[in-house]
Amino acid sequence: xxxxxxxxxxxxxxxxxxxxxxxxxxxxxxxxxxxxxxxxxxxxxxxxxxxxxxxxxxxxxxxxxxxxxxxxxxxxxxxxxxxxxxxxxxxxxxxxxxxxxxxxxxxxxxxxxxxxxxxxxxxxxxxxxxxxxxxxxxxxxxxxxxxxxxxxxxxxxxxxxxxxxxxxxxxxxxxxxxxxxxxxxxxxxxxxxxxxxxxxxxxxxxxxxxxxxxxxxxxxxxxxxxxxxxxxxxxxxxxxxxxxxxxxxxxxxxxxxxxxxxxxxxxxxxxxxxxxxxxxxxxxxxxxxxxxxxxxxxxxxxxxxxxxxxxxxxxxxxxxxxxxxxxxxxxxxxxxxxxxxxxxxxxxxxxxxxxxxxxxxxxxxxxxxxxxxxxxxxxxxxxxxxxxxxxxxxxxxxxxxxxxxxxxxxxxxxxxxxxxxxxxxxxxxxxxxxx
Amino acid sequence: xxxxxxxxxxxxxxxxxxxxxxxxxxxxxxxxxxxxxxxxxxxxxxxxxxxxxxxxxxxxxxxxxxxxxxxxxxxxxxxxxxxxxxxxxxxxxxxxxxxxxxxxxxxxxxxxxxxxxxxxxxxxxxxxxxxxxxxxxxxxxxxxxxxxxxxxxxxxxxxxxxxxxxxxxxxxxxxxxxxxxxxxxxxxxxxxxxxxxxxxxxxxxxxxxxxxxxxxxxxxxxxxx
Numbered sequence: 001x002x003x004x005x006x007x008x009x010x011x012x013x014x015x016x017x018x019x020x021x022x023x024x025x026x027x028x029x030x031x032x033x034x035x036x037x038x039x040x041x042x043x044x045x046x047x048x049x050x051x052x053x054x055x056x057x058x059x060x061x062x063x064x065x066x067x068x069x070x071x072x073x074x075x076x077x078x079x080x081x082x083x084x085x086x087x088x089x090x091x092x093x094x095x096x097x098x099x100x101x102x103x104x105x106x107x108x109x110x111x112x113x114x115x116x117x118x119x120x121x122x123x124x125x126x127x128x129x130x131x132x133x134x135x136x137x138x139x140x141x142x143x144x145x146x147x148x149x150x151x152x153x154x155x156x157x158x159x160x161x162x163x164x165x166x167x168x169x170x171x172x173x174x175x176x177x178x179x180x181x182x183x184x185x186x187x188x189x190x191x192x193x194x195x196x197x198x199x200x201x202x203x204x205x206x207x208x209x210x211x212x213x214x215x216x217x218x219x220x221x222x223x224x225x226x227x228x229x230x231x232x233x234x235x236x237x238x239x240x241x242x243x244x245x246x247x248x249x250x251x252x253x254x255x256x257x258x259x260x261x262x263x264x265x266x267x268x269x270x271x272x273x274x275x276x277x278x279x280x281x282x283x284x285x286x287x288x289x290x291x292x293x294x295x296x297x298x299x300x301x302x303x304x305x306x307x308x309x310x311x312x313x314x315x316x317x318x319x320x321x322x323x324x325x326x327x328x329x330x331x332x333x334x335x336x337x338x339x340x341x342x343x344x345x346x347x348x349x350x351x352x353x354x355x356x357x358x359x360x361x362x363x364x365x366x367x368x369x370x371x372x373x374x375x376x377x378x379x380x381x382x383x384x385x386x387x388x389x390x391x392x393x394x395x396x397x398x399x400x401x402x403x404x405x406x407x408x409x410x411x412x413x414x415x416x417x418x419x420x421x422x423x424x425x426x427x428x429x430x431x432x433x434x435x
Numbered sequence: 436x437x438x439x440x441x442x443x444x445x446x447x448x449x450x451x452x453x454x455x456x457x458x459x460x461x462x463x464x465x466x467x468x469x470x471x472x473x474x475x476x477x478x479x480x481x482x483x484x485x486x487x488x489x490x491x492x493x494x495x496x497x498x499x500x501x502x503x504x505x506x507x508x509x510x511x512x513x514x515x516x517x518x519x520x521x522x523x524x525x526x527x528x529x530x531x532x533x534x535x536x537x538x539x540x541x542x543x544x545x546x547x548x549x550x551x552x553x554x555x556x557x558x559x560x561x562x563x564x565x566x567x568x569x570x571x572x573x574x575x576x577x578x579x580x581x582x583x584x585x586x587x588x589x590x591x592x593x594x595x596x597x598x599x600x601x602x603x604x605x606x607x608x609x610x611x612x613x614x615x616x617x618x619x620x621x622x623x624x625x626x627x628x629x630x631x632x633x634x635x636x637x638x639x640x641x642x643x644x645x646x647x648x649x650x651x652x653x654x655x656x657x658x659x660x
Binding site for chain 2: 007010011014015018019090092093095096097098099100101167244246247248250251252254255258259
């Protein structure tokens with residue numbers, strides 16, 4: 001129950017009690033737990049291979065797993081708090097009136113913790129293989145719990161500090177060096193989650209070193225497990241100290257958005273990524289496919305830009321002499337699923353009049369074809385790596401398999417809403433791995 | 436009360452405001468007019484702290500908006516061109532929030548003024564566009580801030596509601612508030628303003644008192660090129 005003394009928390013409580021996410025929404029919220037539970041045996045199957053009879057080696061493998069999950073958790077949550085506190089959907093209302101800054105930060109911290117509860121449960125699922133080793137189980141729980149808390153509070157603290165930094169003249173040279181093609185103010189916002197992850201990462205790595213020390217016979221190493229929790233406390237303190245920056249956020253966001261609008265206006269009429277593929281589409285589909293490709297590139301450039309990074313990652317994972325790496329295939333499937341998730345994202349933004357006026361079949365087909373086109377960079381990267389390392393036959397066969405996975409994902413992405421897409425994508429990836 | 440002093444605002448190579456100076460004294464009502472793209476909304480956003488001036492200074496009730504945005508908010512009642520509201524709150528709950536964060540306000544009076552009384556306990560998501568705008572107006576007025584900035588706020592209101600809001604703005608000005616309203620509805624201007632400022636291409640093109648308008652009214656201001 002929210003405190004009636006905190007109007008921000010009261011608004012949160014009222015909205016939450018009335019929104020009905022439905023079964024699909026609940027499934028979507030808890031999908032990470034299902035995904036981790038499904039992936040865990042596959043990951044452990046490879047990670048613990050050859051160590052079954054060696055408890056010490058198993059401990060090392062599991063600690064290595066926990067530290068990766070902890071880093072992932074901290075990174076994911078430091079990004080998530082940006083959406084919650086800087087670009088939250090309620091800012092359009094909150095920004096018109098005075099903010100009770102500390103009360104607002106308190107309500108956001110609670111909301112962040114509530115929203116990230118499934119992520120914590122998903123992370124704790126990875127402890128299951130350690131259930132016969134109480135020391136490892138307890139240490140892992142402390143590490144993951146601390147990383148979860150640090151991700152939230154450090155993310156909140158650093159993301160709240162960013163708008164003030166963004167307009168501070170003394171920091172301008174640093175931001176200019178970091179911003180790339182982005183507006184200066186955006187540089188502070190872009191790098192804030194990275195700064196949070198850096199601090200959380202240091203704490204997590206130090207805690208892990210302490211754990212290894214403890215397992216090597218020095219119980220004092222356990223004390224380092226307190227570091228992620230100390231980072232979490234520091235983050236919370238920083239978040240409350242930064243609370244007064246909340247009133248600066250709309251101006252900084254306004255500057256960023258207007259700067260992007262100016263850049264985008266100058267780019268209008270330019271060709272977009274993969275626009276040339278429309279020449280092979282039937283004439284009746286070309287306008288719609290062109291619209292999806294243009295809309296996709298201009299609205300989701302960051303997402304599509306990340307697909308190049310994903311291609312590099314998939315290529316690296318496939319760069320191996322070992323045939324049939326489950327982890328590699330799983331990773332590629334997940335990355336392809338990420339690209340195909342653009343389908344529900346783009347369709348959710350289609351204006352209502354468009355949905356009414358244009359035939360649905362053409363629209364879905366165009367989205368599906370665009371997903372197929374956007375996913376090729378990842379497929380190509382994996383096929384190239386496998387062809388070089390394992391020969392043309394393996395490369396071609398893997399390419400065929402990945403194209404079928406991508407086709408399944410494109411079908412799901414083109415037809416299903418976000419809540420339905422996630423389980424469908426998990427199913428397609430699982431089938432791909434099983435094959 | 437409202438001061439924009441030689442404000443310049445550029446977006447990339449586009450100059451939205453090229454040295455605009457404007458002031459609205461306590462007790463005064465000013466209508467801001469201009470073609471689409473003249474810079475009205477940019478000026479309104481600068482006053483509301485939603486953008487930062489490239490050059491120049493913006494003050495509300497003596498508070499520099501860029502330097503002290505939190506204090507500036509407490510003296511301002513602002514209605515943006517496209518109000519955003521919480522869909523899952525009622526109008527009354529929205530106003531309860533505003534009163535709680537501002538520390539004062541008369542919810543029933545604001546509901547009655549905007550004609551939202553009978554619908555005050557329905558969720559905002561069930562409202563029409565016009566009713567949503569009324570909630571935003573009620574939220575801006577409920578705590579009696581000394582500065583009122585309305586960006587196209589009367590567009591889309593039914594005529595009785597628009598007139599009721601215009602009359603309330605006159606009462607607020609008479610009580611000492613500074614009122615700045617941008618609008619394209621020039622027929623309403625004599626009811627909402629004592630003075631008119633016309634922006635053209637990011638500059639103040641004309642400034643005149645409503646009582647000085649000729650027989651052509653504001654149409655004459657826009658006809659000359």
